[in-house]
Amino acid sequence: MTTPENMGNHSADAAETEGLAAWIDRRLPVVSAFRSEYVDFRLPRNLNWLWNFGAILTAVLLLMLATGIFLAMNYTPTNAGAFLSVEAIDRQLSGGWLLRAMHMTGANLFLAALYIHLFRGLYYGSYKAPREILWLTGLLLLVMVMATAFAGYMLPWGQMSYWGADVITKAVGAVPLIGTALEHVMTGSDHLGDVFLHRFFVLHFLMAFLVVAVVGLHVVAIHVSGSNNPLGIEPKTKKDTLTFHPYYTTKDLVGLIIFALIFSLLMFFWPNLLAEPSNYTPADPMHTPADIEPEWYFLPFYGLLQSVPSKFGGLVAAAGSIAVLFFLPWLDRSPIRSARFRPVCRAGLFGLVIAFVLLALGGKHHAEGVWMLIARLAGLYYFGYFLVLLPLASRREKTRPLPASISAAQGDA
Amino acid sequence: MTMHRLSSLALALGLAVFPVAALAGIPEPVTPPHQTWSFEGPFGQFDQKSLQRGFMVYDRVCSTCHGMKTLTYNDLRGIGMSEQAVLELAHSKMLAGPPDASGQPTMRAAQPDDHFRSPFPSDEAAAAMMGGVAPPDQSRLAVIQPHGADWLYAFLTGYRMPPPADAPVVPGKFYNDWVDGHLIGMPPPLMNGIIQYPDGTPATVEQQARDVTTFLVWASDPHRNARHRIGMWTVLYLVALLALAIAWKKKIWKRVKAQ
Numbered sequence: 001m002t003t004p005e006n007m008g009n010h011s012a013d014a015a016e017t018e019g020l021a022a023w024i025d026r027r028l029p030v031v032s033a034f035r036s037e038y039v040d041f042r043l044p045r046n047l048n049w050l051w052n053f054g055a056i057l058t059a060v061l062l063l064m065l066a067t068g069i070f071l072a073m074n075y076t077p078t079n080a081g082a083f084l085s086v087e088a089i090d091r092q093l094s095g096g097w098l099l100r101a102m103h104m105t106g107a108n109l110f111l112a113a114l115y116i117h118l119f120r121g122l123y124y125g126s127y128k129a130p131r132e133i134l135w136l137t138g139l140l141l142l143v144m145v146m147a148t149a150f151a152g153y154m155l156p157w158g159q160m161s162y163w164g165a166d167v168i169t170k171a172v173g174a175v176p177l178i179g180t181a182l183e184h185v186m187t188g189s190d191h192l193g194d195v196f197l198h199r200f201f202v203l204h205f206l207m208a209f210l211v212v213a214v215v216g217l218h219v220v221a222i223h224v225s226g227s228n229n230p231l232g233i234e235p236k237t238k239k240d241t242l243t244f245h246p247y248y249t250t251k252d253l254v255g256l257i258i259f260a261l262i263f264s265l266l267m268f269f270w271p272n273l274l275a276e277p278s279n280y281t282p283a284d285p286m287h288t289p290a291d292i293e294p295e296w297y298f299l300p301f302y303g304l305l306q307s308v309p310s311k312f313g314g315l316v317a318a319a320g321s322i323a324v325l326f327f328l329p330w331l332d333r334s335p336i337r338s339a340r341f342r343p344v345c346r347a348g349l350f351g352l353v354i355a356f357v358l359l360a361l362g363g364k365h366h367a368e369g370v371w372m373l374i375a376r377l378a379g380l381y382y383f384g385y386f387l388v389l390l391p392l393a394s395r396r397e398k399t400r401p402l403p404a405s406i407s408a409a410q411g412d413a
Numbered sequence: 414m415t416m417h418r419l420s421s422l423a424l425a426l427g428l429a430v431f432p433v434a435a436l437a438g439i440p441e442p443v444t445p446p447h448q449t450w451s452f453e454g455p456f457g458q459f460d461q462k463s464l465q466r467g468f469m470v471y472d473r474v475c476s477t478c479h480g481m482k483t484l485t486y487n488d489l490r491g492i493g494m495s496e497q498a499v500l501e502l503a504h505s506k507m508l509a510g511p512p513d514a515s516g517q518p519t520m521r522a523a524q525p526d527d528h529f530r531s532p533f534p535s536d537e538a539a540a541a542m543m544g545g546v547a548p549p550d551q552s553r554l555a556v557i558q559p560h561g562a563d564w565l566y567a568f569l570t571g572y573r574m575p576p577p578a579d580a581p582v583v584p585g586k587f588y589n590d591w592v593d594g595h596l597i598g599m600p601p602p603l604m605n606g607i608i609q610y611p612d613g614t615p616a617t618v619e620q621q622a623r624d625v626t627t628f629l630v631w632a633s634d635p636h637r638n639a640r641h642r643i644g645m646w647t648v649l650y651l652v653a654l655l656a657l658a659i660a661w662k663k664k665i666w667k668r669v670k671a672q
Contacts (some may be wrong), residue, residue: 045669087483087552097636098643242669250662257655268644269455272556280553280633348556 041114042241046299052255053117062345067103075200079193083282084156105267108274125337126228132329134221151204158279163292174311232337240406307375316343321328341400355381445567462490467628480531487525510599568613569622582671
């Protein structure tokens with residue numbers, strides 16, 4: 001936080017104490033840094049439950065690393081061995097079924113939490129100055145997590161893994177001029193087999209740790225710029241803020257436990273809600289499944305990919321739908337952050353959520369028949385919102401008046 | 414699978430619903446009638462007696478044509494077989510051993526950690542011997558097959574001998590209500606009294622179908638009992654923890670309101 005009240009008063013506390021902690025702290029200020037960033041750190045007092053998702057995502061990421069390492073120890077990245085090694089983890093490895101269930105449920109809920117986290121940023125205008133770098137590192141994380149999830153889904157080497165890889169590598173092959181070369185770089189040989197699997201296994205593992213590194217940057221950025229809040233106005237006095245501990249530690253704890261409950265219910269009682277049964281059939285290049293479709297979290301992009309008549313055009317649309325988010329801080333020039341005070345932007349944003357869901361449904365129905373039209377309209381709206389509606393609204397929109405301060409808005413001033 | 418795929422949750426997340434798997438080669442006719450199974454629902458548990466009878470049916474009948482190659486004999490401890498019984502069962506199965514000193518193929522008795530013996534040396538051999546189509550592996554059949562247990566039971570009890578008068582007659586094919594086109598190369602596998610259950614349960618076709626279906630569902634989800642048991646305790650624990658966390662949070666945040 002940049003408020004003057006909380007600067008420079010904690011390192012003094014740590015320096016006064018005697019002993020090993022103080023000795024270390026004078027040489028490497030880990031103790032005082034932890035104190036100032038995670039105990040005394042001041043956050044706006046009005047954060048709602050949507051601000052729990054940062055902590056939730058950190059927890060899921062750690063769970064993915066912890067389970068993933070043990071899964072990797074028992075996995076064989078070969079055409080002949082991959083499917084069987086995953087079966088052996090599920091059946092014969094002691095506790096293996098639970099490790100794998102956590103990793104699978106974790107992957108799904110990671111993406112779900114990430115989309116909610118992203119929506120929160122969109123709704124409350126968290127991408128605007130001074131949080132552009134925070135927004136960009138977050139988007140980078142989104143792209144990296146999606147790539148990691150895609151690589152991870154290849155590993156069990158079931159029918160959906162194989163044919164999903166087939167669709168994506170062929171889509172990459174449709175890039176003009178360099179497509180064939182790119183496709184070959186991805187697959188590593190003329191067919192999807194040992195080289196491809198080994199490559200994606202290493203990439204999956206590597207990406208997971210690169211994600212941790214970028215999360216580090218993301219967290220540093222938020223500790224420099226401070227959290228945005230539902231009102232989208234900066235805290236002005238100490239009255240507008242609360243310390244991270246004990247206020248937001250207890251609030252995050254409640255959010256984490258609720259999330260763990262949802263996680264457990266899905267994992268223990270409804271595991272098939274998130275798993276595609278046909279991926280329990282080993283990969284078979286000779287039999288194309290009747291219905292190739294990605295995991296739910298890729299469906300909106302799959303909808304864009306399929307609703308454009310040209311293969312390359314589809315690829316551009318799908319990639320562009322994420323790329324456009326990177327330009328958002330410069331497309332939306334309105335000084336007002338929170339959609340609460342921007343009626344046009346708010347309605348447009350709910351439309352965006354509907355368009356995203358419609359694109360997902362379009363992807364699910366392979367953009368066939370009426371779904372082709374729906375997916376195209378939804379795709380147009382998606383890009384229209386960012387490229388036309390937001391830039392126009394930032395100039396013309398009649399915004400609602402902002403409160404004087406956060407504490408004034410809560411009636412405590 | 415008898416468990417319903419709750420599409421409502423996916424919708425609640427604002428995202429799409431998942432498909433009922435349409436796997437190449439496995440037809441999906443009309444919905445089979447729902448049966449009551451002890452293992453269905455979030456608290457369902459497998460009936461161990463039925464699992465053991467079902468394994469008998471699998472071992473004597475199904476395994477002559479269908480493999481279940483991701484399971485090991487040791488996995489049968491999960492249906493309540495004793496270590497000794499598993500050892501004896503494994504020893505009764507002969508597998509291909511290493512070539513002998515003169516390079517001749519040999520046979521050896523299976524060990525508990527060996528995978529189930531496959532009825533054919535390869536899928537190609539199976540297809541060649543079984544009229545062009547290899548009998549599908551049954552390790553995950555119950556989860557891949559739409560309507561899982563209900564379909565398996567309906568299929569196993571759905572052969573009609575003689576076939577209905579208006580059904581086409583094709584040599585080498587059998588009439589079954591629950592397959593695409595009603596004709597299938599697989600002959601009716603179950604007959605009344607084809608085996609005798611050691612626990613005295615009458616081995617009717619329906620009883621055998623129920624038991625072997627239970628076993629197939631177990632094979633595709635062998636840790637379901639533990640999953641449901643651990644899940645129940647985990648959820649109870651988290652609910653208690655949530656109550657404490659909410660109480661703590663409220664106590665802390667009272668100070669804010671008092672400010």
